Amino acid sequence: MRRRVTFSRNVTLSLSRTCVSHCKYCAFATHRAHLHEPEEVERLLDSAARRHVKELLVLTGDEPGHHPGVREKLARLGFADFVAYVVWCCERALERGLLPHTNLGALGRADLARLREVTASQGLMLESLRPDLVAHQASPTKDPALRLRTLRAAEELKIPFTSGILVGIGESEEDRMAALEALAGYSNVQEVILQNFVPHRRYYGAEPAEIATAAAESYWRTGLHEGPDVPAPEWSSPVTVADMERLVAEARRQLPGAGIQVPPNLADWWPRLVAAGATDLGGLSANGDHISPEHPFPSPHQVRKQLAADGVALTERLCVYPRFIDPEWLGQGVLDVIKARFWSFIPRRGSGRTDGPKGALRPDTIARARGGQPLALSEVTALFAETRPEAIEDMRQAADELRAELAGDTVTFVVNRNLNVSNVCIVGCAFCGFGQGRRSPDAYTHERAEFVGRIRAAVEYGATELCVQSGIHPDWTLEDYESWLRLAKETASQLHLHAYSPMEVAHMCDRAGLPPDEVFARLRAAGLDSVPGTAAEVLHDGVRERISPNKLPAARWVEIVEAAHRAGLRSTVTVMFGHIEEPHELAEHMRVVRALQERTGGFTEFVPLSFIPFNTLLGRTHGIEEISREENLKHTAAFRLALGKSVPSLQASWVKMGLDAATEALRWGVNDLGGTLMEESISRMAGSYHGVKLDPGDLVGAAHRAGRPAAERTTLYEIRRRYPLAAAA
Ligand code: SF4
Numbered sequence: 001m002r003r004r005v006t007f008s009r010n011v012t013l014s015l016s017r018t019c020v021s022h023c024k025y026c027a028f029a030t031h032r033a034h035l036h037e038p039e040e041v042e043r044l045l046d047s048a049a050r051r052h053v054k055e056l057l058v059l060t061g062d063e064p065g066h067h068p069g070v071r072e073k074l075a076r077l078g079f080a081d082f083v084a085y086v087v088w089c090c091e092r093a094l095e096r097g098l099l100p101h102t103n104l105g106a107l108g109r110a111d112l113a114r115l116r117e118v119t120a121s122q123g124l125m126l127e128s129l130r131p132d133l134v135a136h137q138a139s140p141t142k143d144p145a146l147r148l149r150t151l152r153a154a155e156e157l158k159i160p161f162t163s164g165i166l167v168g169i170g171e172s173e174e175d176r177m178a179a180l181e182a183l184a185g186y187s188n189v190q191e192v193i194l195q196n197f198v199p200h201r202r203y204y205g206a207e208p209a210e211i212a213t214a215a216a217e218s219y220w221r222t223g224l225h226e227g228p229d230v231p232a233p234e235w236s237s238p239v240t241v242a243d244m245e246r247l248v249a250e251a252r253r254q255l256p257g258a259g260i261q262v263p264p265n266l267a268d269w270w271p272r273l274v275a276a277g278a279t280d281l282g283g284l285s286a287n288g289d290h291i292s293p294e295h296p297f298p299s300p301h302q303v304r305k306q307l308a309a310d311g312v313a314l315t316e317r318l319c320v321y322p323r324f325i326d327p328e329w330l331g332q333g334v335l336d337v338i339k340a341r342f343w344s345f346i347p348r349r350g351s352g353r354t355d356g357p358k359g360a361l362r363p364d365t366i367a368r369a370r371g372g373q374p375l376a377l378s379e380v381t382a383l384f385a386e387t388r389p390e391a392i393e394d395m396r397q398a399a400d401e402l403r404a405e406l407a408g409d410t411v412t413f414v415v416n417r418n419l420n421v422s423n424v425c426i427v428g429c430a431f432c433g434f435g436q437g438r439r440s441p442d443a444y445t446h447e448r449a450e451f452v453g454r455i456r457a458a459v460e461y462g463a464t465e466l467c468v469q470s471g472i473h474p475d476w477t478l479e480d481y482e483s484w485l486r487l488a489k490e491t492a493s494q495l496h497l498h499a500y501s502p503m504e505v506a507h508m509c510d511r512a513g514l515p516p517d518e519v520f521a522r523l524r525a526a527g528l529d530s531v532p533g534t535a536a537e538v539l540h541d542g543v544r545e546r547i548s549p550n551k552l553p554a555a556r557w558v559e560i561v562e563a564a565h566r567a568g569l570r571s572t573v574t575v576m577f578g579h580i581e582e583p584h585e586l587a588e589h590m591r592v593v594r595a596l597q598e599r600t601g602g603f604t605e606f607v608p609l610s611f612i613p614f615n616t617l618l619g620r621t622h623g624i625e626e627i628s629r630e631e632n633l634k635h636t637a638a639f640r641l642a643l644g645k646s647v648p649s650l651q652a653s654w655v656k657m658g659l660d661a662a663t664e665a666l667r668w669g670v671n672d673l674g675g676t677l678m679e680e681s682i683s684r685m686a687g688s689y690h691g692v693k694l695d696p697g698d699l700v701g702a703a704h705r706a707g708r709p710a711a712e713r714t715t716l717y718e719i720r721r722r723y724p725l726a727a728a729a
Contacts, residue, residue: 614687
């Protein structure tokens with residue numbers, strides 16, 4: 001799978017910098033009474049909410065309440081103690097849809113429990129296991145035993161926890177490894193921070209939060225930043241990138257289930273640490289790093305650009321890691337905010353249940369699906385939700401038998417060319433990495449000469465089909481769409497023109513003020529031969545409202561495709577899955593597709609398209625990972641079973657799942673490997689890494705590897721050339 005690196009879109013609240021300890025490396029702490037007023041807190045929260053920040057990071061000195069001045073201020077504000085004030089801040093954050101993550105230093109069990117009710121996660125750096133570091137002299141709260149006790153109490157209270165080590169504060173390599181080993185002993189550690197020490201100047205009389213915010217604002221605006229060069233103190237120990245790489249590797253080994261965080265603001269070596277296996281870049285806080293104020297975080301945009309060059313995608317996470325988003329680990333109030341605001345981050349947990357009215361796979365469902373009988377919505381839901389390996393194997397076998405009965409053993413493909421004339425689009429689907437605003441530097445629209453040149457290249461290559469689709473260009477009229485078809489036919493009349501998604505047709509109807517029947521009559525006259533059944537996504541308006549609210553509703557999609565079939569144009573039908581949809585929503589999609597096919601018989605094939613998250617808004621900001629190969633294959637079988645005998649051909653998309661998985665899918669109900677494509681912009685721009693072109697020989701080879709004969713077909717499934725198995729020898 002392609003690699004993702006995560007970050008949390010957060011804002012930092014340094015509620016009190018008053019600290020009981022005197023760590024030599026710290027520029028954050030003060031030993032005077034410091035406490036932000038409630039009005040300041042609310043202002044920060046309001047501005048964070050406006051900017052769609054997801055996490056409030058509450059940072060404080062250790063035990064600020066030890067200071068009489070802080071206690072006095074708390075009493076004036078009506079809080080019994082400092083933790084009560086933090087709880088109040090967290091409640092205000094939750095009200096605004098921000099998830100609190102607190103880092104208050106070493107705490108006792110009672111305080112951890114109070115915070116658990118209002119935080120999504122908590123944190124405490126272990127820093128080091130060494131009790132005798134010079135840097136920690138006069139710092140009673142840096143006692144490693146005390147900090148490990150906090151971690152243990154948090155584990156017992158089931159609090160998702162972030163910890164980590166400081167590197168370069170006078171410890172040896174063995175000390176670092178021992179600290180990692182200690183952290184590996186806690187089941188609640190969701191993430192380990194490997195933080196290299198960077199020397200700071202002293203900030204007497206200044207406010208680090210203000211310095212941090214100013215530095216961050218300037219860096220995010222200009223992209224330019226140079227940190228101060230402060231000599232290393234005597235008690236520190238040198239740190240090299242090789243040291244950090246070894247630590248990343250060891251952290252991965254010791255804590256395989258945890259995120260490995262490296263700060264991208266403390267050294268420019270962080271891309272090497274990502275290459276070594278680091279999985280997270282921390283907060284990228286918009287108001288800077290309050291601990292190292294003159295080292296602002298780069299902006300997500302800056303980081304994304306740098307990672308893209310290495311083929312790594314940057315995506316958001318919540319402060320609580322997915323496996324802890326569960327009632328066992330989170331307070332109800334926090335879970336409610338996640339369900340209401342960040343539902344897409346909740347990991348899918350297939351039901352696998354065998355009881356209950358919904359999601360239960362009835363014993364005879366697979367047999368009836370194999371026989372082609374229609375299934376109830378709840379039964380199709382159960383197929384998509386199934387997790388039991390033996391039931392999934394039964395689904396695979398039934399789908400494979402159904403494929404053999406309906407489509408035979410021959411694996412077909414079409415030699416075609418995709419041609420995306422323009423990627424300018426006004427719709428803005430959250431799952432799309434292809435559509436661009438007109439002014440985007442990545443926007444393009446082909447000239448007519450370019451269009452003709454690409455068609456000629458397709459003919460030379462031996463293509464029989466041209467598949468033309470574009471973004472929804474605000475300037476294009478029905479006449480423009482007709483003219484592309486005419487130009488294609490003038491250039492190569494023998495090519496089958498498979499063109500225009502139902503969304504494009506809806507746009508033509510709107511622009512021309514004509515019903516779909518009349519639009520299709522005109523497109524046919526201009527040369528249209530068949531229609532791609534794209535823009536279907538999931539034919540359930542609840543899903544469509546969440547992922548593409550500006551796109552045509554499900555009923556309009558059906559209306560347009562039905563009009564195409566009425567006009568004598570066959571179409572394919574697609575589904576885009578593996579994002580935020582639920583099994584019952586996919587079941588509804590299959591109900592709509594099957595009902596339409598029973599009315600018109602116009603679908604040539606069903607094409608499952610798994611979601612490519614990497615360069616899309618939905619993937620970046622909603623925490624969606626690429627669907628696993630196993631889930632992809634299970635869904636493939638479920639699609640075949642849900643279709644019954646209504647649509648004989650089921651395709652695997654090698655662009656989405658890779659040729660290897662597509663070849664495996666031939667055992668899961670698939671009989672067709674789609675097209676050679678020649679160019680593929682839609683998935684490529686969303687971050688697909690499976691290539692843009694395959695030769696017929698690649699597809700023939702895949703079929704033969706699966707032990708099946710192959711054949712080149714036309715768009716409408718006439719066989720052009722056979723590649724029997726013996727020919728493979
Ligand atoms: S999916 Fe199609 S309609 Fe949606 S933004 Fe992308 S190009 Fe535009």
